Amino acid sequence: MPFAEYQHCLCFNLxxxxxxxxxxxDHALAGSGLRATQLPILARLAPGPMTMSDLAAWLGMDxxxxxxxxxxxxxxxxVASAPRARGRQLELSLTExxxxxxxxxxxxxxxxQTSLTRSLGDARWAALIADLATAGETISAGRN
Amino acid sequence: MPFAEYQHCLCFNLxxxxxxxxxxxDHALAGSGLRATQLPILARLAPGPMTMSDLAAWLGMDxxxxxxxxxxxxxxxxVASAPRARGRQLELSLTExxxxxxxxxxxxxxxxQTSLTRSLGDARWAALIADLATAGETISAGRN
DNA sequence: TCAATGAAAGTGCATATGCACACTTAACCG
DNA sequence: CGGTTAAGTGTGCATATGCACTTTCATTGA
Structure with missing residues (x-):
């Protein structure tokens, strides 16, 4: 019975x-009115406007x-969106x-972020994130 | 301007x-009719029935x-669910x-699983999963 | 010029996620 | 025995996620 093996599923553990x-x-951000999932979107638009497709690609989401x-x-x-000259592109920008x-x-x-970082230390977190990026690149390379 | 710092958000990268x-x-399982999120549920019920609350706790989800x-x-x-003698407990079991x-x-x-494991190797994946478990325990311990 | 192509964005559908709240029933207690 | 409490479960709401399909519009090509 191989069912015990499923317990080590990388996808599930992740x-x-x-x-x-x-x-x-989310709990840490509760008072701000922002969710953990929304913060990266705003943060990425802070340096300047981007199109929808480019932002999605950067965020690694559909x-x-x-x-x-x-x-x-x-x-x-x-966030504000405005049509751009070229094609149907939308320009997304952070409002004031x-x-x-x-x-x-x-x-x-x-x-x-600081508190969670302390749980493993900077070095191990950096290695963990780098490893996940490596794994992610490996599997997307396999799609070509 | 600290916005660049957000790029290193552990939550976002994870x-x-x-x-x-x-x-x-999900793509690997496409032909089976199962999703990556559903597989652990069935697998956990394979050894024997469990109640709803116990299963949720084991899966680490609400x-x-x-x-x-x-x-x-x-x-x-x-999956089949049947009421149990004690309280309002539901007994969840895997069907044939x-x-x-x-x-x-x-x-x-x-x-x-094998293919993804190869991307980093057994040892680094094991360390990664263990580190995530450690971090998870740290933050749940903080809630007491 | 106009049809075909291709790029960019949006919709319908189904599932995934968690919080606040409601419901149901067993156990406990006076 | 009746009221309270606690445990277990379910619902309403809002957001998160991706696939298949559609819509819109500029560019390209005959």
Whole structure:
């Protein structure tokens, strides 16, 4: 009976850890009105506008997922979208409210980030993230 | 301007990697009719029945999330639920169809697992998963 | 010029996730 | 015996995720 082997599923173990850590950041950010999943979107737009497709590629998520994830951010006026000259491209930009929210969330995020970093130490976290990136590149290379 | 710091958010990097790896397993399992998220549920029930709460705790997910995740599995008759004598407890068990599906999915899962394992090697994956478990325990300990 | 092509964005569907809250019932207690 | 408490489960809401398919529009080519 090979069922015990499923317990070592890398996908499952990763998802379980990600659930726990996402909750941790969500609780830390609770007072800010931002979720852990929304913060990277705003942060990536802070240096300057981007198109929808480029932002989705950078975030490593399906383009159509980003369409929905942006909706509450646009309704709250944290992100603005405007058509660009070329083709149907949309230019997404951070509004002043969005920038203000990022500044407000920063200490909450920083506290969670620092505290979680301490659990393993900088070096091991860096290695872990680098390893995950390596694995991610390996499997996307396999699609070519 | 501290916005560049957000790029190193552990939560974001974990979530991005998890998205990629979940897709990888989902594609590998495509022919089986099972998703990467459903496989651990069936696998955990294979050795014997469990209650809803115990299963949710083992999976490390919110109990109410499990209620929904079980719905398609019950409708497809892979999992059966029956009330138990004590309290309102529900006893969840794998049906014969569920067990058959697990057997069918095994080679597909095994191929994905083996292939992904090769990307870093056994040792580094084991260390990575162990580190994530350590971090997870640290942050849940902080809630007491 | 106009049809074909291709790029960019959006929709419908199904599942995944967790919080706040409600419901049900067994056990416990006066 | 009746009221309270605690445990176990389910619902409503909002967001997260990706696939198949559609829509829109600029560019390319005959």
């Amino acid at each position: 998802r379980r850890a990600t659930r726990a850590i996402t909750q941790y950041y 383009r159509t997922t980003l369409v929905r994830n942006l909706r509450p951010l646009e309704e709250a006026n944290y 409210e969005g920038a203000a929210l990022l500044r407000k969330a920063y200490p909450l995020w920083k506290e969670a | 979530r991005r990697a998890t998205r990629a790896i979940t897709q990888y397993y 109990r109410t999330t499990l209620v929904r995740n079980l719905r398609p599995l019950e409708e497809a008759n892979y 169809e569920g067990a058959a599906l697990l057997r069918k999915a095994y080679p597909l899962w095994k191929e994905a």
